[in-house]
Amino acid sequence: MKTQSPAPARRQNLESQPHQPALVWDLPVRAFHWSLALSFLGAWLTSESERWQLWHISFGYSMALLIALRLAWGLTGTRYARFSEFVRGPAAVAAYLRSWLQLRPRHYVGHNPAGALAILAILGVAAALTASGHASYAELGGDWLSEVHEALANVLMALVVLHIAAVLLTSLLHRENLVRAMLTGKKIVAAGEEIRSARPLFALILLGLLAGLWWLMFFA
Ligand code: HEM
Numbered sequence: 001m002k003t004q005s006p007a008p009a010r011r012q013n014l015e016s017q018p019h020q021p022a023l024v025w026d027l028p029v030r031a032f033h034w035s036l037a038l039s040f041l042g043a044w045l046t047s048e049s050e051r052w053q054l055w056h057i058s059f060g061y062s063m064a065l066l067i068a069l070r071l072a073w074g075l076t077g078t079r080y081a082r083f084s085e086f087v088r089g090p091a092a093v094a095a096y097l098r099s100w101l102q103l104r105p106r107h108y109v110g111h112n113p114a115g116a117l118a119i120l121a122i123l124g125v126a127a128a129l130t131a132s133g134h135a136s137y138a139e140l141g142g143d144w145l146s147e148v149h150e151a152l153a154n155v156l157m158a159l160v161v162l163h164i165a166a167v168l169l170t171s172l173l174h175r176e177n178l179v180r181a182m183l184t185g186k187k188i189v190a191a192g193e194e195i196r197s198a199r200p201l202f203a204l205i206l207l208g209l210l211a212g213l214w215w216l217m218f219f220a
């Protein structure tokens with residue numbers, strides 16, 4: 001949501017109110033994000049040795065489960081979690097990038113249009129990566145499949161490095177700590193732009209499903 005120029009009446013209203021941090025990211029989005037980041041790191045660190053293979057595939061299947069849950073949450077979740085809120089067309093992405101070139105990047109409460117594109121790329125590559133990992137594990141292909149799997153892992157690592165750099169740069173330019181917002185769920189926003197519930201039950205379901213997957217992988 002663009003917040004650069006609220007209507008004058010609303011701006012006056014805003015200026016007369018103390019700006020308190022308010023909830024923007026619900027708990028399922030935050031639980032998804034940090035579980036995905038940990039799973040990626042875990043899968044990356046355990047990829048080289050046979051000894052760690054069970055850990056490697058457990059982290060990998062966790063990523064696949066998380067992506068499936070995030071796709072469902074993108075259709076049914078709270079305001080800023082929904083794809084319809086942050087996935088925009090090429091014109092919006094171009095306008096956003098132009099605002100960067102002018103060193104005055106537009107401010108959005110949720111994901112900005114370029115960030116949204118990066119998120120779709122991360123989700124897409126991560127889905128292909130886990131599918132190729134599963135196919136390698138099930139020996140459905142030859143050496144070429146392992147090579148595709150490894151190449152996709154490198155592409156995702158490059159996207160993640162870009163993602164983290166973009167998050168830090170945007171935080172600096174807007175003087176807004178986006179990493180803290182992804183941890184606490186809160187940002188300073190105009191009245192009425194916050195979400196009403198953190199939806200803890202759905203976050204618990206997500207974490208419960210992840211725990212179930214790890215139990216199945218190690219003990220079933
Ligand atoms: C230390 C590492 C990381 C930090 C500090 C970080 C930080 C963030 C922040 C601040 C956002 C919100 C951006 C915004 O305000 O628009 C975000 C979103 C996102 N990040 Fe990361 N990230 C990290 C690692 C990763 C990794 C490893 C992945 C994937 C493998 C990832 C995937 C995503 C995705 C998919 C979103 C969108 C969240 C959603 O709407 O569900 N991030 N990240």
Ligand code: HEM
Binds near residue numbers: 131135136
């Ligand atoms: C369902 C998820 C996954 C499964 C079942 C899986 C399975 C495997 C298997 C069986 C191998 C060894 C054989 C081969 O090279 O094909 C492997 C290698 C590898 N995996 Fe995965 N993987 C998964 C997800 C991931 C993820 C998310 C990453 C990235 C973080 C990753 C990175 C790698 C890398 C870099 C190698 C090559 C290691 C080397 O030989 O140097 N995998 N994976």
